[in-house]
Amino acid sequence: MREVISDVVKHTGGLGFIDIVKITGSDTETKIEAMDNDKTVIVKGKLNEPLAEFEGEFGMGNLSLIKGLVDHANFRTDGAKVEVIRETDPTNANQQIPTEMLFIDEQGQDASYRFMSTQLVPSQAKFLGTTWDITVKPSKSKISEFSSFASLYSAFETLFMVDVREGNLRFNIGDPSGNSHxxxxxxxxxxxxxxxxxxxxxxxxxxxxxxxxxxxxxKMNFSSKGALMIELSNDISSYQYILPAKKR
Structure with missing residues (x-):
């Protein structure tokens, strides 16, 4: 379970701009939802296999704390374990929900992390879907190239524009038709x-x-209607990051 928790925190709090995560779990699926404070990034994720300990609806805040606990040397040994404590849902006496996660090292020392009530989790933005005009799978080398150029121009530009010229999908930093850098x-x-x-x-x-x-x-999906969806997937989970386009 520690690997699953680490994966959830990596794909949300690991971005540096997500503060709160909503978990909705059943016996058939475990869904993860989040968004940044400005609602510029909507996160929709799902575990490849449902996690029984996460059945119910609850929130996760203080993501840096849970990351620190998951990565702590005391809780990474073979003798360490993680337990999820469940209590009766205050809004439904017939249902139990996760309320606390307990990390126990092989010496019997423990540390706890408290989950959030869904009442404290902000309402999640909904994405109704769109038609994707272009789908690509960028290589590591192209991601690194874009990153290196973005770093050089970071003092002048915080946005990039996407276009297709002569059959090539381009990420443009700065106005390609303008007189700026x-x-x-x-x-x-x-x-x-x-x-x-x-x-x-x-x-x-x-x-x-x-x-x-x-x-x-x-995978990156682009819509001319003004949306970008980045999809990430691995052996544990899959995530969709939806970003509405901005206008100058």
Whole structure:
């Protein structure tokens, strides 16, 4: 279970801009939902196998604390264990929900983490879906190229624009038709589909997501209607990160 908890925290709190996570679990699935404070990134995740200990609806805050506990040397030994404590749901006497997670090392020392009531979890944004005009699987090398150029131009530009020129999908830092500093990175060649002009996405958030999944299966979906969805998947879970486009 420690590996699953670590995976959930990595794909949410590990981004650096997610503070609270909502978990909804049943005997058939375990769903993870989150969003940043500005609602610029919507997170929808699911474990590949439902986790029985997470049955119910609850929240997770203080993600840095739970990451610290999961990574603590005392709780990474073979003799250490993690237990989820369940109590009666105050809103439903016939149902139990997770209220606390207990980390116990092989010496019998313990540390606890308290889950949040769903009443304290912000309402999650809904994504009704759209038609994806372009789908690509960026390589590690292309993600690194985009990251290196973004770092060089970070003092001048926080957004990037996506377009297709001569069949090449490009990430443009700065206005490609303007007189300012600018750079263009070809992410994928021989791309079918077009993108509407003037759609921008935040460089920092997109790069944080891509770097998070650089050793996982990564897919980027673009819609000319103004949406980007980054999909990450591994042996434990799959996640969708939806980012509405910005306008200048």
């Amino acid at each position: 600018k750079a263009s990175v070809i992410i994928e060649k021989e791309v079918e589909g077009k993108m509407s002009a003037g759609l921008y996405w935040p460089i920092s958030q997109v790069l944080n997501i891509l770097k998070l999944g650089i050793d996982e299966n990564v």
